[in-house]
Every structure is written in structure tokens, then in C-alpha cells.
Amino acid sequence: MNTRLNPAKASRSAAVKARLENPVIDTDVHVNDYAPVLEDYIAQYGGPKLVDALRKALGGRFVTRDGAGKDWYQQSPEERAHHRTLRAPWWARVTRNTYDLATYTIPALLYERLAEQGSDYSVLFPNDVLSPAAAGSEYRQPLHRALNHFHADQYRAYADRLTPVAGIPMHNPKEAIEELEFAVNILKLKVINIPGGVRRPIPAIAEKYPAREHPEIAKHVGYIDFYGIDSPHDYDPFWAKVVELGVPVTTHYGSQGWTGRHSTSNYMFNHIGHFADGSQAFAKALFFGGVTRRFPGLRVGLLEGGADWGSHVFTHLVDRWEKRNRHAVRNYDPAAVDVDLLAALFDQHGADLLQGRAVDKATLVRDSLGISALPHSREPNADEIDDFALAGIESVDDIRARWVDPFFFGSEADDRTVAAAFNHRVHPGGVKINAIWSSDVGHWDVPEFTEPLAETWDLVEQGVISAQDFRAFTFGNPLRFYTEANPHFFDGTAVGRQLGLAA
Structure with missing residues (x-):
């Protein structure tokens, strides 16, 4: 047979790309790791023991077990309900389209096929890049280091069009900074x-029920530290190092398993909206904790959750600040009630309500407001009545600078809700939200590698977004995300050549 195993195809996306005057930047491509080669790297960092730790971390990433060690598939429906065993993601990658499966696994083939996809530059997220976080503290850093080393070597020859991300553990700032410096420097x-x-x-529960003695309790009882607010650690040194090194930060943080996303039988129930919810909690922590105020150069990409949530959170931040800033919130202070006027109004208008009862001025505010008027053990201080204090919000422009400017929202190619990001009419100040084009190829929601750019252009033809929005989505906003963090990000790349940047 003379037929090539991987013939180049004339795709819909390539046809769209041929009409564009600007590069296309894909901010989210998922690739697979070829295990035998990867494990050679892991062994170099820690021998067979570290390879076993990786296999355990990968094997347990999406497998939930009951106390007897059975995974979801080994349990009966009754056992799943009894143990509240989460239905985790399953069949999450491309398989039937074998050509695409190979594309996501072989760097040279991915590089060769970018023209079919219609993109000029892709940021790669190896599917296993954060799996080491599931390993114990003894293995976490060496596994991250080995994985990052493997990915750097695998894609170095293709750096003009492809770059893999480095996975960084965040269990404490010291560990995070060490791996950040190794990955970048x-x-x-x-x-x-x-x-x-x-x-x-x-802490209070862990002291009473230590994890070693009560692993089932430890598995279900805990909280999530989002770094920016209420954290036991000061992560400012990490954010400072990120800005110093000029590194864009990304996350694919999800919320499957959280309350409301813990079905024991249905993956889709757990899946829809979970990236948006997880990233929203993280982003709000950075905002309310003042991280984006203290580090205005920080740029964060929140991927796979769409951009509509970034739109509505910005709008709601403004709405709530206008009603609950440190001055306006005094409108709701029970001490501000004019008790004499309230009593007079009861006397004048409340006969039917009171049914002969006398009004007691001493308890009238409490009796009218209920629990919200119960006295505190002390009066709250100025910071305690201002939820926007750490963020340093004095105006709507401050909210824009600390929410709109630092955050970029990864939206997938066919996501019609991206229109919310570009609808400046609904946003305070007429701003637009930074939606960045994230094809998500390599995952189940993209069964055909070459389709995403064309699917986004379909939104233009359907009137969902404008051609100007399309350009901002696929080029302008991604360009700003990377270059606002690092002005030299695209030097020497295919995008840099088109823009006339330094070699």
C-alpha cells in the first residue's frame, strides 16, 4: 500500500485560518505521556520506588474506593450509596479516532498537524502533569521535577510552535518556589x-481523629485552601517569584466531589460547571485576599470553565461593593435604627399586628429583625465590616483592575456562552472580559482535532460573536495573557516571526 498512515487533510479550520490576517494561539491542548519513556525519566530521579509512586498516583487519580478497597466498578449500587462513592470521570480521552490519539501522544505528529487545526502556537497540558499532587509529600517534588523534565525534553525541538506547561505543587510556598525556579531557570x-x-x-477535627487512626474520617472531613484568603501559609513569596520570573499562571481546577457534585452514579451530573465553580473559588480568593492588588503584574488563566462566570462575578462584585462597601454597609447596622421612630410607627400603624400587645422598646429592634439583630460579643472593627478591605477597593475602577485585568478565562471553541464576555453593554464601565481560545483537544469534548477553529467561526456566522470578538478570542486576548506576564514570551516563535518580534 502506498497510502500514508497520516495524510494531511484539508480541514474546515484550515480554510478559516487562510482567511485570517492574524496568528491563532491555542491556550489549551491536552497531550498524552507515552508511559515507557516517561518512566525512564522517573526512574532517573528516584528509581523503581518513584516509578511505583507515579503509577499509584495515576491509578488513583480518578478512582474512588470504599473502606474495603473496592473501586467504583467493583461496588454494587447499594455499596456506592452506602459509602457515597463518587462517579469519577471515565472514557475521558479520544480513542476511536486513532489518528488523533496518535497526534496527542507523538510530539512530531502534533507539530506536523497544527496547520490542519488552524493554529500557529499551542500551549500543551500533559494529561498527567498534576497527578504527582496525589502522591505523598515524600514523592511530590521529585515526581513533579521528573515529569517537567520529561515534557521539556519531549517538546524542545518544537518550541517555535509548542510549549508544555510545568506542573507546580502548591502544598506550601517553599515547595512551590523550588519547583517553579527549577522549571523556569x-x-x-x-x-x-x-x-x-x-x-x-x-485542625480541631484532626486533633481528635488523627488521619493515621481514622483514614475514612480524614478522607471526608477537611477544607480547601485557595491560597489567597484564610490560608495557614503566606503565599505572597510565591506570587512575587512568579511575577519576578515573568510566568503566566494557569489552572484547570475543578470541583467534582464537592457538595452538589457528588453523584454516585452520574459523571455528567458531577461534571457540568465544575471547572467554573472550582476556578471561581480560586479567583475570588486571590481577589478578596488582595493578591491581585499586591501583585498587579500577575496574570492567571482559568481554563475549561468558560468566560461567562468571569462576566457575572465581575458584575456582582460591583453590585455588592456598591451596597456593602465600608460606608454603605452601615445602612444595615442594627445600632442605626431610630428606636423611638420605630416605636411610634408601631403605635400608629401596628394595631392589627400587635393585637393588644404593648411595644417593648428594649427589644423592639430584635423583635423586628430577628437573628440579624442579636448582639455580638463586641462591636466589629473597621476591617471586619469591610469584606473588600484586603482587596483595597475604593472604586469600580479598582474592581476592574483587580478582576478584569489579571484574569483570563479559557473558553472552548464551541462554547456559545463566550458571548457574555464580549457583551460590554452588561458590564460596569462597558468593559469586556478576557476570554481566551482554548480548544481542549485531547479530551472527549473534541472528537475531531481539526474542528475547533471552524466551530468558533460558526459562532460568528450564527451572530453569537462578531468577527472582532473572534480575533480577540483567538489572538488578541491570548497574546496579552502571555506577553503581559512576559513581554518576550513569543520571541523566536512562529507567532513572534509573524509579529516581527526578536528571534
């Missing part, structure tokens, strides 16, 4: 991916 990787939160034990 030694491996020369230039984008990082972090978990949007770390699950920690609640």
Missing part, C-alpha cells in the same frame, strides 16, 4: 499549571 519552561486549591485537614 533550569528547564526553561515558561508557563506553569497549578491546582487551584489544596485540601487540608480541619
Whole structure:
């Protein structure tokens, strides 16, 4: 047979790309790791023991077990309900389209096929990049280091069009900074991916029920530290190092398993909206904790959750600040009630309500407002009545600078809700939200590698977004995301050549 195994195809997306005057930047491509080669790298960092730790971390990533060690598929429906065993993601990658499966696994083939996809530059997220976070503390750093080293070597020859992210553990700032510096300074990787939160034990419960003695309790009882607010650690040194090194931060943080996303039988029930919810919690922590105020150069990409949630959170931040800033919130202080006027109004208008009862001025505010008027053990201080204090919000422009400017929202190619990001008429100040084009190829929601750009252009033809929005989505906003963090990000790349940047 003379037929090529991988013939180039004339795709719909290539036809769209041929009409464009600007490059296309794909901010989210998922690739697979070829295990035998990967495990050679892991062994170099820690021998067979570290390879076993990786296999355990990968094997347990989406497998939930009951106390007897049975996974979801081994349990009966009754056992799943009894143990509340989460229905985790399943069949999550491309398989039937074998050509695409190979594309996501073989770097040279992915590089060769970018023209079919219609993109000029892709940021790669190896599917296993954050799996080491599931390993114990003894293995977490060496596994991250080995994985990042493997990915850097695999894609170095294709750096003009492809760059993999570095996975960074976030269990504590010291560990995060060490792996950040290794990834950027030694491996020369230039984008990082972090978990949007770390699950920690609640101290009061952990003291009473230590994890070693009560593992089932520890598995179910804890809280999520989103780094920016209420954290037991000060992560400012990490954010400072990120800005110093000029690194864009990304996350694919999800919320499957949270309350409301813990079906024991239905993956889709757990899946829809979970990236948006997880990333929203992380982003709000950075905002309310003042991280985006203290580090205005920080740029964060929140991927796979769409951009509509970024739109409505911005709008709601403004709405709530206008009603509950440190001055306006005094409108709701029970001490501000004019008790004499309230009593007079009861006397004048309340006969039917009172049914002969006398009004007691001493308890009238409490009796009218209920629990919201119960006295505190002390009066709250100024910071305690201003939820926007750490963020330093004095105006709507401050909210824009600390929410709209630093955050970029990864939206998939066929996501019609991206229109919300570009609908400046609904946003305070007429701003637009930073939606960035994220094809998500490599995952089940993209069964055909070459379709995403064309699917986005379909939104233009359907009137969902404008051609100007399309350009901002696929080029302008991604360009700003990377270059606002690092002005030299695209030097020497295919995008850089088209823009006339330095070699």
C-alpha cells in the first residue's frame, strides 16, 4: 500500500485560518505521556520506588474506593450509596479516532498537524502533569521535577510552535518556589499549571481523629485552601517569584466531589460547571485576599470553565461593593435604627399586628429583625465590616483592575456562552472580559482535532460573536495573557516571526 498512515487533510479550520490576517494561539491542548519513556525519566530521579509512586498516583487519580478497597466498578449500587462513592470521570480521552490519539501522544505528529487545526502556537497540558499532587509529600517534588523534565525534553525541538506547561505543587510556598525556579531557570519552561486549591485537614477535627487512626474520617472531613484568603501559609513569596520570573499562571481546577457534585452514579451530573465553580473559588480568593492588588503584574488563566462566570462575578462584585462597601454597609447596622421612630410607627400603624400587645422598646429592634439583630460579643472593627478591605477597593475602577485585568478565562471553541464576555453593554464601565481560545483537544469534548477553529467561526456566522470578538478570542486576548506576564514570551516563535518580534 502506498497510502500514508497520516495524510494531511484539508480541514474546515484550515480554510478559516487562510482567511485570517492574524496568528491563532491555542491556550489549551491536552497531550498524552507515552508511559515507557516517561518512566525512564522517573526512574532517573528516584528509581523503581518513584516509578511505583507515579503509577499509584495515576491509578488513583480518578478512582474512588470504599473502606474495603473496592473501586467504583467493583461496588454494587447499594455499596456506592452506602459509602457515597463518587462517579469519577471515565472514557475521558479520544480513542476511536486513532489518528488523533496518535497526534496527542507523538510530539512530531502534533507539530506536523497544527496547520490542519488552524493554529500557529499551542500551549500543551500533559494529561498527567498534576497527578504527582496525589502522591505523598515524600514523592511530590521529585515526581513533579521528573515529569517537567520529561515534557521539556519531549517538546524542545518544537518550541517555535509548542510549549508544555510545568506542573507546580502548591502544598506550601517553599515547595512551590523550588519547583517553579527549577522549571523556569533550569528547564526553561515558561508557563506553569497549578491546582487551584489544596485540601487540608480541619485542625480541631484532626486533633481528635488523627488521619493515621481514622483514614475514612480524614478522607471526608477537611477544607480547601485557595491560597489567597484564610490560608495557614503566606503565599505572597510565591506570587512575587512568579511575577519576578515573568510566568503566566494557569489552572484547570475543578470541583467534582464537592457538595452538589457528588453523584454516585452520574459523571455528567458531577461534571457540568465544575471547572467554573472550582476556578471561581480560586479567583475570588486571590481577589478578596488582595493578591491581585499586591501583585498587579500577575496574570492567571482559568481554563475549561468558560468566560461567562468571569462576566457575572465581575458584575456582582460591583453590585455588592456598591451596597456593602465600608460606608454603605452601615445602612444595615442594627445600632442605626431610630428606636423611638420605630416605636411610634408601631403605635400608629401596628394595631392589627400587635393585637393588644404593648411595644417593648428594649427589644423592639430584635423583635423586628430577628437573628440579624442579636448582639455580638463586641462591636466589629473597621476591617471586619469591610469584606473588600484586603482587596483595597475604593472604586469600580479598582474592581476592574483587580478582576478584569489579571484574569483570563479559557473558553472552548464551541462554547456559545463566550458571548457574555464580549457583551460590554452588561458590564460596569462597558468593559469586556478576557476570554481566551482554548480548544481542549485531547479530551472527549473534541472528537475531531481539526474542528475547533471552524466551530468558533460558526459562532460568528450564527451572530453569537462578531468577527472582532473572534480575533480577540483567538489572538488578541491570548497574546496579552502571555506577553503581559512576559513581554518576550513569543520571541523566536512562529507567532513572534509573524509579529516581527526578536528571534
